Amino acid sequence: MDNLKKNPVTMEDVAQAAGVSRMTVSRALRKDGLVSEGTRDRILKLVEKMNYVPDQAAGSLSSQRSGFIATLVPSINNVHYAGMIQALTESLESTGLQVLLGYTEYSAQREEALVESLLTRRPEAIVLPFDGHTKRTLKLLKQSRVPVFQLWEIPDKPIGYSIGFSNHDVSYNMTQELITLGYRNIAFLCETNDEWTRGAARRSGFKAAMENAGLSAHRMIRFGTPPMTIKDGHFVGKNLKQYYDDIDCVFCVSDAPAFGLITALKEQGISVPEDIGIAGFGDFEVSRYSVPDITTVKFSAREFGRVTAESIISLIEPNQGKNPPKRHKIAVENCMRGSTSRRR
Amino acid sequence: MDNLKKNPVTMEDVAQAAGVSRMTVSRALRKDGLVSEGTRDRILKLVEKMNYVPDQAAGSLSSQRSGFIATLVPSINNVHYAGMIQALTESLESTGLQVLLGYTEYSAQREEALVESLLTRRPEAIVLPFDGHTKRTLKLLKQSRVPVFQLWEIPDKPIGYSIGFSNHDVSYNMTQELITLGYRNIAFLCETNDEWTRGAARRSGFKAAMENAGLSAHRMIRFGTPPMTIKDGHFVGKNLKQYYDDIDCVFCVSDAPAFGLITALKEQGISVPEDIGIAGFGDFEVSRYSVPDITTVKFSAREFGRVTAESIISLIEPNQGKNPPKRHKIAVENCMRGSTSRRR
DNA sequence: TTGTAGGCGTTATCAC
DNA sequence: GTGATAACGCCTACAA
Numbered sequence: 001m002d003n004l005k006k007n008p009v010t011m012e013d014v015a016q017a018a019g020v021s022r023m024t025v026s027r028a029l030r031k032d033g034l035v036s037e038g039t040r041d042r043i044l045k046l047v048e049k050m051n052y053v054p055d056q057a058a059g060s061l062s063s064q065r066s067g068f069i070a071t072l073v074p075s076i077n078n079v080h081y082a083g084m085i086q087a088l089t090e091s092l093e094s095t096g097l098q099v100l101l102g103y104t105e106y107s108a109q110r111e112e113a114l115v116e117s118l119l120t121r122r123p124e125a126i127v128l129p130f131d132g133h134t135k136r137t138l139k140l141l142k143q144s145r146v147p148v149f150q151l152w153e154i155p156d157k158p159i160g161y162s163i164g165f166s167n168h169d170v171s172y173n174m175t176q177e178l179i180t181l182g183y184r185n186i187a188f189l190c191e192t193n194d195e196w197t198r199g200a201a202r203r204s205g206f207k208a209a210m211e212n213a214g215l216s217a218h219r220m221i222r223f224g225t226p227p228m229t230i231k232d233g234h235f236v237g238k239n240l241k242q243y244y245d246d247i248d249c250v251f252c253v254s255d256a257p258a259f260g261l262i263t264a265l266k267e268q269g270i271s272v273p274e275d276i277g278i279a280g281f282g283d284f285e286v287s288r289y290s291v292p293d294i295t296t297v298k299f300s301a302r303e304f305g306r307v308t309a310e311s312i313i314s315l316i317e318p319n320q321g322k323n324p325p326k327r328h329k330i331a332v333e334n335c336m337r338g339s340t341s342r343r344r
Numbered sequence: 345m346d347n348l349k350k351n352p353v354t355m356e357d358v359a360q361a362a363g364v365s366r367m368t369v370s371r372a373l374r375k376d377g378l379v380s381e382g383t384r385d386r387i388l389k390l391v392e393k394m395n396y397v398p399d400q401a402a403g404s405l406s407s408q409r410s411g412f413i414a415t416l417v418p419s420i421n422n423v424h425y426a427g428m429i430q431a432l433t434e435s436l437e438s439t440g441l442q443v444l445l446g447y448t449e450y451s452a453q454r455e456e457a458l459v460e461s462l463l464t465r466r467p468e469a470i471v472l473p474f475d476g477h478t479k480r481t482l483k484l485l486k487q488s489r490v491p492v493f494q495l496w497e498i499p500d501k502p503i504g505y506s507i508g509f510s511n512h513d514v515s516y517n518m519t520q521e522l523i524t525l526g527y528r529n530i531a532f533l534c535e536t537n538d539e540w541t542r543g544a545a546r547r548s549g550f551k552a553a554m555e556n557a558g559l560s561a562h563r564m565i566r567f568g569t570p571p572m573t574i575k576d577g578h579f580v581g582k583n584l585k586q587y588y589d590d591i592d593c594v595f596c597v598s599d600a601p602a603f604g605l606i607t608a609l610k611e612q613g614i615s616v617p618e619d620i621g622i623a624g625f626g627d628f629e630v631s632r633y634s635v636p637d638i639t640t641v642k643f644s645a646r647e648f649g650r651v652t653a654e655s656i657i658s659l660i661e662p663n664q665g666k667n668p669p670k671r672h673k674i675a676v677e678n679c680m681r682g683s684t685s686r687r688r
Numbered sequence: 689t690t691g692t693a694g695g696c697g698t699t700a701t702c703a704c
Numbered sequence: 705g706t707g708a709t710a711a712c713g714c715c716t717a718c719a720a
Contacts, residue, residue: 010697021707026699036705051487056464057410058697060401061712076430082421086447098465101445103430120400121442143395230629263633285574285600286630289607354713365691370715380689402713405696691720697712704707 233257237264581608
């Protein structure tokens with residue numbers, strides 16, 4: 001259909017108009033190029049006037065640098081992933097590096113397909129969530145020799161660089177806090193089929209903390225598929241007694257279901273935190289304005305993006321020479337709020 | 345720093361291993377290629393074994409098709425934009441088209457810089473929000489000859505294709521409904537500096553409806569910069585009487601501040617909807633689970649993405665030959681809920 | 689069904 | 705400080 005009409009203006013056109021060679025134009029267009037003041041000015045003016053827009057595909061092919069950073073997230077519809085991406089993009093901006101996005105939708109299969117497809121663009125680094133990767137994904141990554149950055153967890157056996165925190169430990173700590181507050185029959189609310197996700201690590205952290213405190217960790221409520229929504233939490237809340245009738249606290253895998261849960265409990269006249277305590281994970285904005293406000297595990301998604309960008313830059317930008325740390329730990333904080341502030 | 349080690353395996357390598365020419369390999373790799381069963385199988389097996397991954401930069405350069413769809417959104421941290429992007433990406437997937445994202449952060453200047461930078465990748469189409477564009481942005485777009493799709497509004501003078509609804513009319517309708525419910529001293533809550541955004545159109549729709557009903561539209565509360573958050577709405581809610589002390593209803597430019605507003609009013613013992621009615625825009629998930637649930641203007645962000653993808657495909661994919669409609673109207677619905685259900 | 693030739697628009701490299 | 709030349713890896717166009 002003859003789309004993508006070829007842009008008539010090429011570097012050669014500019015060169016001819018300026019009475020120089022393409023190379024001189026090429027040099028004039030980058031800051032480090034060695035060109036005399038005069039010719040540079042002349043060329044830049046022509047570039048402006050002729051509306052010349054360089055073709056990066058050609059540049060990449062020649063320089064062997066695509067300028068792409070492939071980035072996978074489970075979903076874009078999540079403040080953490082969105083915040084990370086936005087911070088990553090911003091922090092990369094000054095270098096001209098472009099983020100190429102893919103959404104795994106919490107599926108290792110889709111992740112594999114995405115990795116394969118993104119590799120086709122010859123990214124200079126790949127950022128993806130730690131979580132289960134298929135064998136083929138691992139093979140593709142290794143074979144490509146592209147630096148890999150795993151986010152959101154500190155894996156035992158990282159592929160390359162990793163940036164995150166131990167979901168197990170963090171969940172363990174929050175559970176301990178809840179126990180300290182006097183809760184005993186704590187339930188954990190998470191998705192079904194979370195084995196490939198960080199939900200599983202949070203679950204195991206909860207379990208370990210309960211057992212170490214001599215409490216039972218059997219109150220495990222599994223509902224829906226990742227990611228859990230407000231609606232999911234609301235549904236569970238409406239039927240909470242049917243899961244276990246002696247629950248005095250629910251630790252949710254994310255703030256979204258925690259909010260829905262509270263809403264549902266309020267509708268039934270069950271008071272939070274007096275009758276049942278609620279804790280979430282992620283410090284969503286809604287949690288601060290919920291009534292009561294929601295106890296949660298807080299971390300900065302933007303920090304993930306910023307730190308990742310810094311690592312990438314120091315690794316792949318020329319004249320940096322620094323090697324970024326193989327593992328970067330992100331700080332996490334327990335925010336104890338109204339939803340668990342019952343009198344002991 | 346010798347990053348991006350060049351992938352040793354090229355199409356030529358596969359060709360030699362298979363004892364054929366590069367072209368035969370190239371053909372074997374796409375569905376429409378004319379190759380005999382036998383050689384295709386042999387080649388595909390080799391591709392698999394040798395871990396050959398095609399280089400799209402080279403392909404694009406040669407075929408003059410980048411496979412990119414440049415897409416600008418004000419922010420990724422918004423369920424509407426995120427939903428649109430996700431649906432767009434999914435609907436484009438079968439064609440192999442890749443979404444290249446940029447975030448304008450509600451700034452026409454940033455938009456200009458992004459358009460310039462993305463043009464460098466020779467996108468086959470550009471998707472961006474209707475909203476103010478700079479002169480240079482318009483010039484760049486025109487000069488590039490790339491098909492332009494404007495979203496979220498039906499502009500008077502579209503650049504190319506447009507997909508959306510009239511924010512003025514939709515806002516007008518909702519205001520009318522609020523008036524019908526008996527509200528008279530309705531305030532409109534929106535951002536400062538929204539002149540370049542759709543907020544301005546919603547504002548003018550509100551104003552027109554009020555004036556046509558013989559009511560005053562002077563209760564205009566402007567706070568913060570786009571996008572308005574729950575926090576912003578909460579702050580305004582805490583000081584509502586200081587803006588105007590006779591407000592009986594607030595129509596918010598988005599659901600986020602509407603939720604914050606309700607929370608703040610509840611904290612002061614002001615009841616919604618008995619004392620003050622609240623309406624939002626966008627049908628965020630939280631609005632359905634707020635107590636009371638929030639009256640809002642509802643539309644499907646995913647539909648925007650789907651429709652846009654369909655238009656793009658029919659326009660640029662070969663053998664489609666269809667011309668998509670220049671203007672596509674997206675349906676919108678007023679959801680009247682608890683936050684405005686006071687007794688008349 | 690397969691191959692040959694040439695070029696896509698840029699940059700690396702080396703010479704001047 | 706500037707230019708000539710040769711890639712970069714693939715695909716279009718045509719020929720066989």
